[in-house]
Amino acid sequence: xxxxxxxAPAATFTPGFxxxxxxxxxxAALMALLLVDLIxxxxxFSLEVKEGHLYGAVxxxxxxxxxxxxAALGMTVVIATRGIDxxxxxxxxxxxxxxxxxxxxxxxxPVALAAAMGAALxxxxxxxxxxAALKLQPIVATLILMVAGRGLAQLLTDGQIITVxxxxxxxxxxxYLLGLPFALYIVAAVFxxxxxxxxxxxxxxxIQSVGxxxxxxxxxxxxxxxxxxxxxVFCAACAGVAGLMISSNIKSADANNAGLLLELDAxxxxxxxxxxxxxxxFSLAGSVIGALIIQTLTxxxxxxxxxxxxxxxxxxxxxxxxxxxxSAEFKNLWKRRK
Amino acid sequence: MASAITxxxxxxxxxxxxxxxxxxxxxxxxxxxxxxxxLMGQNGAGxxxxxxxxxxxxxxxxxxxxxxxxxxxxxxxxxxxxxGISTVYQEVNLCPNLSVAENIFIGRYxxxxxxxxxxxxREQARKLLLDLExxxxxxxxxxxxxLAIQQMVAISRALNISSRVLILDEPTSSLDEAEVQLLxxxxxxxxxxxxxxxxxxxxxxxxxxxxxxxxxxRNGEREGEYAASELSRLALVNKMIGAAADAAPPxxxxxxxxxxxxxxxxxxxxxxxxxxxxxxxxxxxxxAANKQPGGTAASGExxxxxxxxRGLARxxxxxxxxxxxxxxxxxxxxxxxxxxxxxxARLLFGADRADGxxxxxxxxxxxxxxxxxxxxxxxxxxxxxxKLEGAVLSLSVRENLILALQARTGMLRAIPLKRQQxxxxxxxxxxxxxxxxxxxxxxxxxxGNQQKVLxxxxxxxxPKLMILDEPTxxxxxxxxxxxxxxxxxxxxxxxxxLFISSELPEVLRCSDRMVIMRDRAACGEYARGxxxxxxxxxxxxxxxx
Numbered sequence: 001x002x003x004x005x006x007x008a009p010a011a012t013f014t015p016g017f018x019x020x021x022x023x024x025x026x027x028a029a030l031m032a033l034l035l036v037d038l039i040x041x042x043x044x045f046s047l048e049v050k051e052g053h054l055y056g057a058v059x060x061x062x063x064x065x066x067x068x069x070x071a072a073l074g075m076t077v078v079i080a081t082r083g084i085d086x087x088x089x090x091x092x093x094x095x096x097x098x099x100x101x102x103x104x105x106x107x108x109x110p111v112a113l114a115a116a117m118g119a120a121l122x123x124x125x126x127x128x129x130x131x132a133a134l135k136l137q138p139i140v141a142t143l144i145l146m147v148a149g150r151g152l153a154q155l156l157t158d159g160q161i162i163t164v165x166x167x168x169x170x171x172x173x174x175x176y177l178l179g180l181p182f183a184l185y186i187v188a189a190v191f192x193x194x195x196x197x198x199x200x201x202x203x204x205x206x207i208q209s210v211g212x213x214x215x216x217x218x219x220x221x222x223x224x225x226x227x228x229x230x231x232x233v234f235c236a237a238c239a240g241v242a243g244l245m246i247s248s249n250i251k252s253a254d255a256n257n258a259g260l261l262l263e264l265d266a267x268x269x270x271x272x273x274x275x276x277x278x279x280x281x282f283s284l285a286g287s288v289i290g291a292l293i294i295q296t297l298t299x300x301x302x303x304x305x306x307x308x309x310x311x312x313x314x315x316x317x318x319x320x321x322x323x324x325x326x327s328a329e330f331k332n333l334w335k336r337r338k
Numbered sequence: 339m340a341s342a343i344t345x346x347x348x349x350x351x352x353x354x355x356x357x358x359x360x361x362x363x364x365x366x367x368x369x370x371x372x373x374x375x376x377l378m379g380q381n382g383a384g385x386x387x388x389x390x391x392x393x394x395x396x397x398x399x400x401x402x403x404x405x406x407x408x409x410x411x412x413x414x415x416x417x418x419x420x421x422g423i424s425t426v427y428q429e430v431n432l433c434p435n436l437s438v439a440e441n442i443f444i445g446r447y448x449x450x451x452x453x454x455x456x457x458x459x460r461e462q463a464r465k466l467l468l469d470l471e472x473x474x475x476x477x478x479x480x481x482x483x484x485l486a487i488q489q490m491v492a493i494s495r496a497l498n499i500s501s502r503v504l505i506l507d508e509p510t511s512s513l514d515e516a517e518v519q520l521l522x523x524x525x526x527x528x529x530x531x532x533x534x535x536x537x538x539x540x541x542x543x544x545x546x547x548x549x550x551x552x553x554x555x556r557n558g559e560r561e562g563e564y565a566a567s568e569l570s571r572l573a574l575v576n577k578m579i580g581a582a583a584d585a586a587p588p589x590x591x592x593x594x595x596x597x598x599x600x601x602x603x604x605x606x607x608x609x610x611x612x613x614x615x616x617x618x619x620x621x622x623x624x625x626a627a628n629k630q631p632g633g634t635a636a637s638g639e640x641x642x643x644x645x646x647x648r649g650l651a652r653x654x655x656x657x658x659x660x661x662x663x664x665x666x667x668x669x670x671x672x673x674x675x676x677x678x679x680x681x682x683a684r685l686l687f688g689a690d691r692a693d694g695x696x697x698x699x700x701x702x703x704x705x706x707x708x709x710x711x712x713x714x715x716x717x718x719x720x721x722x723x724x725k726l727e728g729a730v731l732s733l734s735v736r737e738n739l740i741l742a743l744q745a746r747t748g749m750l751r752a753i754p755l756k757r758q759q760x761x762x763x764x765x766x767x768x769x770x771x772x773x774x775x776x777x778x779x780x781x782x783x784x785x786g787n788q789q790k791v792l793x794x795x796x797x798x799x800x801p802k803l804m805i806l807d808e809p810t811x812x813x814x815x816x817x818x819x820x821x822x823x824x825x826x827x828x829x830x831x832x833x834x835x836l837f838i839s840s841e842l843p844e845v846l847r848c849s850d851r852m853v854i855m856r857d858r859a860a861c862g863e864y865a866r867g868x869x870x871x872x873x874x875x876x877x878x879x880x881x882x883x
Contacts, residue, residue: 202744202752205737213730221713221745280732
C-alpha cells in the first residue's frame with residue numbers, strides 16, 4: 001500500500017499529480033479497454049433488473065473476475081515481500097474439491113467450508129514454512145505444492161468431476177445480495193479488511209521493509225520470517241475462498257481444471273496493477289484493477305467475435321504492451337529516439 | 339632475496355580515478371619470481387583496485403604494466419590469465435555441485451574426438467592437485483570438502499602451464515588455523531617452483547609467517563616496499579595507518595587529509611580553541627574530566643556494568659571474548675579490519691548467532707538469538723554497511739526513522755502518523771539532517787544524512803547501549819563531526835556506546851576505555867590515558883606494549 005499516495009492531499013488534482021499517481025497506468029489501461037467496449041460492443045454498459053438482480057456485461061465481468069481479484073490480493077502481499085506463490089491454482093482446486101466432496105457426502109455446509117479453508121491454510125503454512133524457515137527460493141518452494149496440491153485433489157476425486165446439488169453452497173459463487181453478486185461482497189470484505197490493516201497497523205510498512213531490504217528489516221528488529229510465513233498463509237486463504245467461489249459457480253469440483261493457471265493470471269494482475277516483482281512498494285487497489293483488466297480483456301475478445309484460439313495471443317500482446325510501459329530501459333530507448 | 343633477478347611483473351605510476359574518488363595515485367608494485375609478496379593496507383587504501391587493474395577488470399587511466407619485459411594491458415580476467423597472471427578471489431567462486439575435476443577444468447574441458455575426455459580430465463586434475471600435495475577423490479562434488487581444499491582447487495584452476503604470477507585476494511579470511519597452514523604449505527611449494535605469489539591479507543601473523551616482501555599501500559599510493567624480515571610489526575602497522583608513532587607530529591605524518599581535518603574540527607568544537615598539534619593524539623596526562631563525556635566513569639570510581647559478555651564466540655569467526663560495557667561510557671573497539679571488531683558487535687546484537695558464551699544486560703542472560711531480542715533488552719546497532727544493512731532505500735526518511743521503534747512497539751500498535759511526523763521532524767532538526775522533507779525517500783539523501791537517519795532510527799528506541807560500527811565511514815567531514823558530537827552528548831545523559839572505528843585517533847579521542855582486538859580475539863583492555871597512539875599500535879601489531 002502506498003502510504004505516501006494515501007497521505008497526499010486530495011486537493012492537488014493537477015495533471016502532474018494524476019499522471020504520477022501509481023494507479024494512473026492501470027486505470028488508463030482499464031479505461032482504454034472500456035472505451036473499446038463502448039464503441040464496438042452495443043449495449044455494453046446497459047444494465048437491467050431481472051427478478052431483483054442486476055444484469056449486464058459489467059456485472060458479469062466483475063462477477064467472473066471475483067476469484068482472480070481475490071487471488072491477486074493474496075499474491076500482492078506475497079510479491080511485496082520478494083516472494084511468489086505459483087501454487088495458487090492448485091490450492092483453488094484443492095479447496096473446491098474438499099468442499100464439494102464433503103457436501104456430496106451430506107456433511108453440513110459450515111463444516112465443509114471450514115474443512116476446505118483448513119486445507120487451504122495448511123497449504124499456505126507449508127509454503128510459508130519452506131520459504132520463511134527453510135529459506136527455499138519461493139518459486140521452487142511453491143512449485144512443490146503446485147504439483148502436489150492438484151495431484152492430491154485428483155487423488156481425492158479419483159480424477160472424476162464431482163457434481164453437487166446444494167442450493168446454499170451455490171450462493172457463494174452465483175448468489176445475489178441486494179441486487180449484486182454475492183462474490184463481490186466477499187472480495188470487497190477481504191479488500192476492506194486488508195486495506196484497513198495496512199492503514200491502521202504497521203503491516204504495510206513492515207511488508208515493504210522486508211521486500212526492499214530484508215537484512216536491514218531484520219536488524220531493525222522485525223520478525224521477518226514470521227511476516228513472510230503469514231503472507232503465504234494469507235495468499236492461500238485467498239486462494240481457498242476463490243476455490244469455493246469457482247466450484248460453487250460451476251456446481252462441481254473439477255480437480256483437473258479448476259483454477260488452472262490462475263496463479264499466472266494473479267501474478268499478471270499484480271504486475272498490471274503496478275507492483276514490482278522485485279518486492280517493496282505495492283498497491284492492493286492496483287491489483288484489483290489488474291484483475292479487472294484481465295477479465296475485461298477476455299470478455300472483449302469473446303464479444304468482438306475474435307476466435308477463442310486468438311485469445312491467448314491477443315492477451316499476451318496486451319500484457320507485452322503494459323510491461324513495456326513499465327520498463328525503465330524501454331523508456332530510456334524511447335527518449336533517446338526522440 | 340631476489341633483488342638481483344629482474345622482476346617478473348612490474349607496475350609503475352598506475353593512476354585510476356572513479357567519479358569523485360582517486361582510487362590509485364601513482365601506485366606501483368614489483369614481483370620477483372620465487373617470492374611470496376604481501377600487499378597490505380587499510381580498507382580503501384587501493385589494494386583491490388590495484389588487483390583489479392592488474393587482472394584486467396579495470397583499465398588504468400595512466401601507468402605501465404610490464405610482464406617479463408613486455409608491456410601488457412589486459413582487457414579482461416581471461417586475457418590476464420592467458421598472459422600468465424592467475425587470480426584466486428576472496429569468495430571462492432567455484433561450483434559446489436560439480437566435481438572437483440570439473441571445477442578445475444570448467445570452461446576448458448579436455449576433448450577427445452570432439453567429446454569431453456572425462457577420464458583424462460580426472461587424471462589431469464588428480465595430478466595437478468597432487469602437485470599441491472592434496473590427495474583427494476576428484477570425482478566427488480566439491481561441496482564435500484572443507485573450504486581450505488576448495489581454495490586449493492581454486493588455486494589449481496587458476497594455475498596453468500604458463501602461470502607466472504598467482505594473486506590470492508584474502509584467501510584466508512574464512513579458514514581456520516589448520517586450514518591456513520595447509521594453504522601455506524602449498525604456497526611455499528609453489529614458491530620453490532619459481533612462482534611469484536601476491537598475497538593480500540589483513541592478518542599480521544599470517545603476513546609474517548609466509549611473506550618474503552611486503553608492499554604497503556595507503557590512500558591509493560605505494561607507501562613503500564620492504565623485506566619482511568626488516569620491517570617490524572609496529573613499523574608495518576604505522577605505515578598502514580599512517581600514524582605518527584615515529585615521533586613526527588601527527589598531523590604532518592599524514593593520516594589521510596580529510597581525517598586529519600575532522601580531528602581538528604572536532605577538537606576545536608570541544609575545547610573551543612584551535613588545538614595544538616599534540617592534542618590530536620590521546621590526552622595522556624590524565625586530564626580526562628574536561629574532555630571526558632561519560633561523567634560517571636571519569637569521576638574515578640567505576641560505573642556499574644551495563645552489559646557483561648563472557649566467552650562470546652563463534653567458530654571460525656571469533657575466539658571467545660570477554661567484554662564489559664559500563665553505564666554511560668564510550669567503549670572503543672580498536673583493531674585492524676578482520677580483527678573481529680564487527681564480528682563481536684554482530685554477536686552481541688544477535689545479528690549472527692554465537693555458538694558459545696553468554697551476554698548479560700538488564701534482565702537478560704544468555705546469547706541473543708535475534709536482533710529483535712537484543713533490541714528488546716535495550717541495544718541498538720548501527721551497521722557498518724549502510725546500504726546493505728541499514729537503509730530501506732525507497733522508503734521515506736520518516737518511515738526509515740521509525741522502523742525500529744515501530745518494530746519494538748509491535749505491528750498491531752501503529753505509531754500514529756502525527757507522532758511519527760513529530761519524531762521525524764525532531765530528529766531531522768536535532769541531527770541537522772538535510773532533506774527536502776521527511777517524506778523524501780532516504781535513497782535520495784547523501785551518505786552522511788542517510789547515516790544520521792539510521793542513527794536516529796536507533797536513538798528513537800532510547801537504547802541503553804548503542805553499538806556504532808564505523809558510523810563515520812564514507813561520509814563527509816562535517817557530518818562526521820556532527821554525528822560524533824551528538825553521540826558523545828548522549829553519553830553524557832547516561833547512554834553507553836560501543837564505538838568501532840578504523841580511525842585510531844577517533845577511537846582514542848572518543849573512548850573512555852578501549853578494547854583492542856587482533857586476529858579474531860580481544861587482546862587487551864585499557865583505561866583512558868593508559869595508552870597513547872604508539873602503544874595502541876604496538877598492541878595492534880602484536881608487540882608487547
